[in-house]
Amino acid sequence: MAKEQVHKDIVIIGAGMAGLTAAMYAGRMNLDVLVLENGIVGGQIANATGIENYPGFISVKGADLISTLQQQAENFGAVIDEFDTIKKVTLRENPKIIETEEKIYLADVVIIASGMNRRKLPLPEERKFAGCGVHYCELCDGHMYNGKIIAVMGGGNAALDAANFLTKYTDKLYLIHRSEFRADEVTQEKVRQNPKIEIMLQTEIKALHGAGKLENIDILDKKSGETKNIAVDGIFVNIGVVPNTELFKDELKLTASGRIAAGEDCKTEIEGVFAAGDVREKEIRQLTTAAADGTTAALLAEKLLRNFSKKEKA
Amino acid sequence: MVTVYSITNCPWCDKTKKYLASKGVEFEVRNIEENEDFAKECLQLSGDTMVPVTTVDGKNFVLGFDKAKIDELLAG
Numbered sequence: 236m237a238k239e240q241v242h243k244d245i246v247i248i249g250a251g252m253a254g255l256t257a258a259m260y261a262g263r264m265n266l267d268v269l270v271l272e273n274g275i276v277g278g279q280i281a282n283a284t285g286i287e288n289y290p291g292f293i294s295v296k297g298a299d300l301i302s303t304l305q306q307q308a309e310n311f312g313a314v315i316d317e318f319d320t321i322k323k324v325t326l327r328e329n330p331k332i333i334e335t336e337e338k339i340y341l342a343d344v345v346i347i348a349s350g351m352n353r354r355k356l357p358l359p360e361e362r363k364f365a366g367c368g369v370h371y372c373e374l375c376d377g378h379m380y381n382g383k384i385i386a387v388m389g390g391g392n393a394a395l396d397a398a399n400f401l402t403k404y405t406d407k408l409y410l411i412h413r414s415e416f417r418a419d420e421v422t423q424e425k426v427r428q429n430p431k432i433e434i435m436l437q438t439e440i441k442a443l444h445g446a447g448k449l450e451n452i453d454i455l456d457k458k459s460g461e462t463k464n465i466a467v468d469g470i471f472v473n474i475g476v477v478p479n480t481e482l483f484k485d486e487l488k489l490t491a492s493g494r495i496a497a498g499e500d501c502k503t504e505i506e507g508v509f510a511a512g513d514v515r516e517k518e519i520r521q522l523t524t525a526a527a528d529g530t531t532a533a534l535l536a537e538k539l540l541r542n543f544s545k546k547e548k549a
Numbered sequence: 550m551v552t553v554y555s556i557t558n559c560p561w562c563d564k565t566k567k568y569l570a571s572k573g574v575e576f577e578v579r580n581i582e583e584n585e586d587f588a589k590e591c592l593q594l595s596g597d598t599m600v601p602v603t604t605v606d607g608k609n610f611v612l613g614f615d616k617a618k619i620d621e622l623l624a625g
Contacts, residue, residue: 275560282560298558318568318616366599375559378582379598 238339243269245536246333246342249479250315251278252522253512254348255304256529262311264537269340270308271333272317277301278350279476280522282374284400289522326486326508343543344536347483347495348511348529351476356388360443368449373397373471380404380469386411386452388440389473392418395426397473402431409467411435411454440470478514490516501532509536551576551623554591554602557583561614562601568616574623
């Protein structure tokens with residue numbers, strides 16, 4: 236049976252901070268807006284246990300911030316579909332075509348806010364231990380390691396926050412990072428003050444061992460060149476992110492890092508296609524800049540739609 | 550009756566529950582963090598305490614959020 240075709244003023248791909256902000260603004264301008272999300276509404280920040288650098292909040296859980304923003308967007312008429320999956324996009328036609336498992340959406344404007352995913356642990360044993368020793372969501376899987384030994388891999392804010400969070404389950408946590416921390420000073424200080432965390436800088440995980448479940452790991456001390464084996468039940472990997480641009484690689488120019496090339500106006504090389512949030516190539520990627528991108532993309536999209544409308548009338 | 554084993558803060562558990570609700574499926578939530586018996590049941594069923602775990606009959610189950618597999622489970 237042929238898929239149903241549905242027209243939308245704007246289709247937003249991704250329901251993270253950028254996508255939901257764009258949806259809220261577009262909804263407020265009475266545009267017919269659909270947000271498609273393949274993963275979790277909220278994206279990366281859905282897992283954030285305490286955000287302390289979003290203006291107006293002393294500290295807020297990522298899930299709570301996103302839930303409120305989702306409600307704001309929906310109150311203004313935006314529809315968020317998190318159960319349909321995008322199969323293909325065709326952006327160089329007008330209207331643009333977004334084909335999902337269930338429908339074909341024809342959109343005058345597309346805002347790509349597909350964000351990023353956590354980078355996988357680059358070891359051959361990763362697949363063997365994924366879900367039974369190697370994890371990427373401390374909020375979801377941390378409880379599996381109550382009273383056990385945990386390692387967190389990474390040196391950014393997200394990794395250090397994860398380490399602090401996970402000490403609610405364990406008395407022994409190794410924080411393993413290949414160089415010096417990139418996290419801000421406030422977050423670093425929290426980790427240094429946490430007696431349950433053993434910081435291991437200039438170290439790298441070289442191998443994972445265990446029968447069925449993870450039991451121990453080999454760690455290389457890059458300064459001494461020595462490798463030692465330590466008992467670890469679970470590793471939470473937080474070693475950066477990769478942009479979600481696979482769907483767009485044949486349609487849009489991607490940068491060397493795999494992000495979408497677009498300026499501060501979020502406009503891509505294709506008229507009517509915007510890139511917003513972490514998926515856009517830019518120097519600073521924060522929640523606040525994602526919200527700013529969503530705002531910019533939605534307002535300029537509305538302006539473009541008005542111009543389309545004027546041309547049609549003329 | 551559909552049962553979803555979950556924990557309190559778990560985005561994929563929430564997505565599973567929202568999906569079942571969107572299909573009009575009635576389900577019972579068993580929080581394995583708050584109830585040791587539920588944790589034992591979950592471990593016995595899936596061999597692990599990873600969540601969400603969705604089951605209809607207490608024998609067949611879906612680990613994680615997988616729309617196609619949940620649909621298959623519901624179809625029996």
